[in-house]
Amino acid sequence: MSAGPPLELETLFGDYPLDHAFDEMREGNGNLRAHYRALAEMLASLPADELQRRKQSADLAFLTQGITFTVYGRDEGTERIFPYDLLPRLVTATEWDRIERGLTQRITALNLFLRDVYSDGKILNDRVVPSELVYSCKHYRRQMRGLQVPRNVYIAVVGTDLLRLRSGEFVVLEDNLRVPSGVSYMLTNRRVMKRTFPLLFQSYGVKPIEHYPQLLLSTLRSLAPEGRPEPNIVLLTPGVFNSAYFEHTYLARQMGIDLVEGRDLVTHDNIVYMRTTDGLKRVDVIYRRVDDDFSDPLIFRPDSALGCAGLFNAYRAGNVTVSNAFGTGLADDKAVYAYVPRMIRYYLGEDPILPNVETFLLSEEKARQHVLANLDKLVVKAVGESGGYGMLIGPQSTARQREEFARQIEANPRNYIAQPTLDFSRAPCLIGDRLEPRHVDLRPYILFGDKVNIVPGGLTRVALERGSLVVNSSQGGGSKDTWVLE
């Protein structure tokens, strides 16, 4: 075992920089925030190499539990562990309360918006949201018009990305209403952290999240078609080559439901069946991890083999529930996003609890001129993209990249939005043998069945490279466990 002297806080912090961005652990003057004190004291009390030892044992736990993703390319089938940071991110009960209320409000409004747009279109007739914005969205699905979805729930599973600004206030960066992923990392992070820092975990009084799979299952069950008291629920995966395949197998195993691929499903007389060794078995609820486009070759992309022909008609006939519903991508379009606060006021008559990030719609002439003149200060995003793709980060871009974006914006302004470059918050991470701040966001997972359910916490994503603002796992991001305190 280790015999080095305990680390002093000073050594641990080294030259931990503090500037105008919000630091999760320290106040502007360098003092520790009260709820981080116990964590810091624990770190400082550990013998020098103990932290590294725990890091190694946590690495091993991830590896042996098979919490890996597959890297394709040069060396086929290389499996790596998902990058993570050993130190938990702490959220106080007061902060969480606000987040929870804000998300519940927001998801309720977004769901009402989807229902409205796919039925009467009141919000469009009242000119609160411009109809050309909706109809020009590439995720708008005209096939969903007038279709009654079970319990009027369009978005049963949501992962909303939050940032914390300089003021300490949480804001919504984007809503993921199609097939949000990452929840398996939230669950496995927690399992590993409980083993790595058991005493600290106990002393903090952290709210549990382990019941997420069970909540997800009961959410899906509550959406089953009428007259199916013992619904057969399945998880539809695109298959083994999908980067989130680990998560699909993990959730299916945790919920005890079958993991199916499109080729396992057949439809007959508008009923979906899966092929089992015991003959065809009727499917009642599909938790869909396949994008709209690939779900049914008869309705969407005809060249896709990932979905099931006839699925949409069975869905339309009300014989099977598909969650999330088709066409929900409309409401997480980055241009529609700008209107969410107005939707909240329109449908609920309330002020938004969680604000948006200031957003310029480039289809508006005045905004476009402003943005084009200030490309080096702004972040430009393609509206239909996710995963950190199709993005220009002004201050870190080259003149050539800016010219390229300017040309694309002129060619198709509806396809882009711009936002100010955000100084979002940073949290301490273990880099080498000391603490350094890294940018973090927070993705809580929201379930919407009978009612809105949010497990306290979520996935804190970390931009592990110094100074980087991109937290997406496809681009060098990692994650941390998130402890919501009692």
Next chain:
Amino acid sequence: MLSRVADSLYWMSRYLERAENTARQLDVTMSLMLDPGGANEETRWRRMVASLGRPGGMEWTGDLESTARKLVFDNLHPASITFCVNAARENARQVREEISTEQWQRLNRLFHQMHSPHAQAQFSSSISDLLASVMDGIHLFQGVGASTMIHGQGWHFIRLGRYLERAYATATLLEVYQPELFQTQEREHTGYQYLELVGLLRCCTAFEAYCQVYTADVTSDRIVEFLMLNRDFPHALRYCVDCIRMAIESIQRSGSRRAPDELTAGIGRLHAMLGFTTVGEILSGDPAAFLHTIREQCLRIHELMYRYYVHYSIQSALAV
């Protein structure tokens, strides 16, 4: 259980059995080549390729090392050991939620072992060690599976795959060896003859088991009796067929549908062929035709099993 999952488990198991069989045959053949008296390298190689089912592209080229290397490592050749291990792993990867983590780790380790530079080096220094470690890896996988996986329907599909593959391989091997086995009564027994017969037994890891039953007195009719009709030895045809029958019965019991009469009849016939006969009857009849029928029946069972559990038509399933 999903048909696709059953299919993957079945093929995972078949491919591993195939890899093991190929490794063992290659090992025995290379070691027989050390005693050149009985037959030359070419004859031995040809015989091995024949007992592997005559895969194309594995013909004798005169260069033993490069041909053997191809049989071990050629990723793209369906007969190679590496190809079989890759295919088994790919099947396992698609049903990770069905097999235990321990099983997955064993198989993954074997996969990485076949692709490591160490395996290449070992091939050059001692091919026998390499083949032994491949067989060890497969045995470990099977053992871990037996003690960690739930013994439900999926497990029975794994057993079905293994024993169908093995029954087919043993029948093929015996057919290839028919000159030694069925036409040597008049020939005098030489040391080389003995080596050949022991080689055949070792191709089925059967030498020690044989000695326990018959002592080291190796004769061709006893070998035929042992490898075809022994009810206790895991590579004997009768044992394999018993296991196939049990696997199919267990699969039926865990479902609610009655298996088609064809399948029940097919497996019953095969079982009776081996259970209600004597070696004297087989040898006085047409042993080659007998073996051929067994192979055909194995193929038929595979086909019926597929048609009934995996690739059934929607119409037939809806009609039930």
